[in-house]
Every structure is written in C-alpha cells, then in structure tokens.
Amino acid sequence: MTQPKLLLLSTGGTIASVASDSGLAPGANGAELVRTLGEMPFDLTIKDILHLDSSNIQPEDWQLIAKTVYEERLHYDGIVITHGTDTMAYTASMLSFMLQQIEIPVIITGSQVPINVVLSDAQDNLRLAFSAALTKHPGVFVAFDGKIMRGARSVKVRTTDFNAFESVNFPPVATVTSDGLVYRPELMRDELTKPCQLQATVETQVALIKLFPGFDPQMLYSMVEHGCRGIVIEGYGLGGMNFIRRNLVAVVGDLIAQGIPVVATSQCLYERSDLTKYEVGREALLKGAISAHDMTSESAITKLMWALGQGMDLAAVKQVFEQDLVGEVTLN
Structure with a gap:
C-alpha cells in the first residue's frame, strides 16, 4: 500500500x-x-x-x-x-x-x-x-x-x-x-468551487492603528502623505471613533473621499464590531468607514493588504470586506 x-x-x-x-x-x-x-x-x-x-x-x-x-x-x-x-x-x-x-x-x-x-x-x-x-x-x-x-x-x-x-x-x-x-x-469548508490560483501580490503601504484617548487624527494625513494606501483602525467597543474635539470621524471621511479605504474593527478580542449601534459608530459609517465585523485585527490588515495588492479600488475593497472568502468573517 x-x-x-x-x-x-x-x-x-x-x-x-x-x-x-x-x-x-x-x-x-x-x-x-x-x-x-x-x-x-x-x-x-x-x-x-x-x-x-x-x-x-x-x-x-x-x-x-x-x-x-x-x-x-x-x-x-x-x-x-x-x-x-x-x-x-x-x-x-x-x-x-x-x-x-x-x-x-x-x-x-x-x-x-x-x-x-x-x-x-x-x-x-x-x-x-x-x-x-x-x-x-x-x-x-x-x-x-x-x-x-x-x-x-x-x-x-x-x-x-x-x-x-x-x-x-x-x-x-x-x-x-x-x-x-x-x-x-x-x-469545515471542504467544497471547492474553482481551481486554486496563486494571488500573492500585496500592498505593504498600510497601517494598523489602535485608537486611544488623545490620539491626534491629523497623524493619519501624514501617513497618507508618506504613501499609506489603506488603514485599519482598532476602535473602541463595537468600533466607535471619537468626533468631539479631536474629530477622527471627519478625518476618516476625508481620507475615504480621497479613495483611501479605512477599515473599522474593535480593540476587543472577542465578538464583533457593529458601527450601526452607537452614534460614534454611525457617524463613522456615514463617512464611509468599512466594518471588519468579527474579523481579527491580523485578518483585517492582511485582507486589506491582499485586496489592495490585487488592484482593488475603494469600492472593490468595500465589497470584498462584505464577503467571507476563507472563513475569516461571520456575516449576518
């Protein structure tokens, strides 16, 4: 045998x-x-x-x-x-x-x-x-x-x-x-619907930011000016971002208007981000922030790197973050 x-x-x-x-x-x-x-x-x-x-x-x-x-x-x-x-x-x-x-x-x-x-x-x-x-x-x-x-x-x-x-x-x-x-x-996800293709091109000019009280949103502009093409932000709780005094939400909206995808995830290890529940999340969602749902930060940043590496624009990145490609996310 x-x-x-x-x-x-x-x-x-x-x-x-x-x-x-x-x-x-x-x-x-x-x-x-x-x-x-x-x-x-x-x-x-x-x-x-x-x-x-x-x-x-x-x-x-x-x-x-x-x-x-x-x-x-x-x-x-x-x-x-x-x-x-x-x-x-x-x-x-x-x-x-x-x-x-x-x-x-x-x-x-x-x-x-x-x-x-x-x-x-x-x-x-x-x-x-x-x-x-x-x-x-x-x-x-x-x-x-x-x-x-x-x-x-x-x-x-x-x-x-x-x-x-x-x-x-x-x-x-x-x-x-x-x-x-x-x-x-x-x-298990044993079903194979198409042949495997190597998709190994990635965009390395991305950032993963952990939000904290006092974070200066203007720093995001500096990152983009130096070549950053996408950002994942670990927000508070369900993914909330501050908009009083240091208006992070406004900066996020401005960057998204420039075509820079901004993905919102949670600092909490377990359970999901949900930008629809609180005002601090809804404001970010209205500005175009992309929800990572219950993805890990490791998965969110690598998915963003991979998506940008495939040549996806902002609209395509938004779309792919609403898809479960490899079992990385739970979508309702």
Whole structure:
C-alpha cells in the first residue's frame, strides 16, 4: 500500500531555535526537527526555505511561502509549515487569502519552547500538524496545543503558555481527544468551487492603528502623505471613533473621499464590531468607514493588504470586506 506523501517546509522560529550569545536564534533545520519524532507512517519530503525568527518575517517571505506551497500542492497529500509563533497568525491569515481554494491541507505550526529542550511542546505540535495534514481537509490551518484552527481566525493570546493560540469568534475545527483528532464537519469548508490560483501580490503601504484617548487624527494625513494606501483602525467597543474635539470621524471621511479605504474593527478580542449601534459608530459609517465585523485585527490588515495588492479600488475593497472568502468573517 502506498504511503501518503507530505511536505514539510521549515522557516525557522522558536521550534528550531538554539541558544547563542545573543539569545535564542533559529539553528535547527527541518530534518533535525523531524528526527526527534522517530518513525512516521508517511512519506515525508523536507525543504528548508527560510531560517528566520518570525519577528523578521516580512511580506516577501509570505510570497515565497505561498509560491512554494502553490507549486508543490499537487504533488503531496498535505503540507506542514513550521513557523515562529510571534507572527504566525499574520502568516496564516495572509496565506489563506493568497491560496484561496487550495486543494490540500496546509498546516502551520511551531512551539513555545525549542524542540531540543526537555518538556518542549514542539513534538506534540508537530505530530498534531502531520495528523491534520493527512486528513485531506483542504484549507490553511494553525495546529497548536491540541487544536486545529482556521488560519484566518487564529490569534496568539499568550506569550509563554503552551495554550498560546485561540480561534477567535469561531470554534476550533478539530481538537485532540481520547478518540484522536476529532473534526467537526459542520465547521469545515471542504467544497471547492474553482481551481486554486496563486494571488500573492500585496500592498505593504498600510497601517494598523489602535485608537486611544488623545490620539491626534491629523497623524493619519501624514501617513497618507508618506504613501499609506489603506488603514485599519482598532476602535473602541463595537468600533466607535471619537468626533468631539479631536474629530477622527471627519478625518476618516476625508481620507475615504480621497479613495483611501479605512477599515473599522474593535480593540476587543472577542465578538464583533457593529458601527450601526452607537452614534460614534454611525457617524463613522456615514463617512464611509468599512466594518471588519468579527474579523481579527491580523485578518483585517492582511485582507486589506491582499485586496489592495490585487488592484482593488475603494469600492472593490468595500465589497470584498462584505464577503467571507476563507472563513475569516461571520456575516449576518
């Protein structure tokens, strides 16, 4: 019987780190990671494509990862990507948009402790990722601490605990129990409606702003003058923005009139933004602010980068933010 074929793409991160004079730094390659797991019931190919702490992962690296996955996807039953945890949620969200309708499981994982440390979480996370890659459930997912999460819903919420990631505003699609890796079929999006196409062009001249009392809205003009082409604002509560004294709403309206998309999301990790409920939200909505609904900030900013990278104008960006492309948003 032919064994399933999996591909491991190693990019560095804590999972591959070793001690150095300047602190932990990526040092182990993919083969060294896998060697700690012993024999495995599948045919595994290993490619080391990056060697970076994830804090150094940039859009150019997203493009390399996405291009590699796209070119290799039809040769394997699943692909596992090892990655640092600090920007894993950004990478998972962006790959979800770049690789829409991917035909196989693409599973991103890492660890809080290097794999060569006793009691590391790395081995369990790697085994989990390989198990998920064998399921034939297509899409981009994060595998961490016994959970499989949609890539565009995952957020790092803890700095040191093994339970570092949560699936925000959407349940994990699978969890590890005494019965093994158990998927919830009602949460899956296995239907493929068109062939996968690589859409890896992104616009990097964007900004993610966390609103705070006293924020000077004029700073947004300076950002646009220096080339910023889109902004995500983490507003208060349901996405409210101030319009008394420092009139952020007026500036947002002016920028939108100039063709600059401004997306409103919430500083609250859970539940949705809703610009229709309070005056501070309705004023922003009337000025043309785009609601992110219940998207994570990581998903909102990467979706904006991706949309602008596809050449979308303001009207098209507004339209795409009212679409659920990869399970990133709940729309009523």
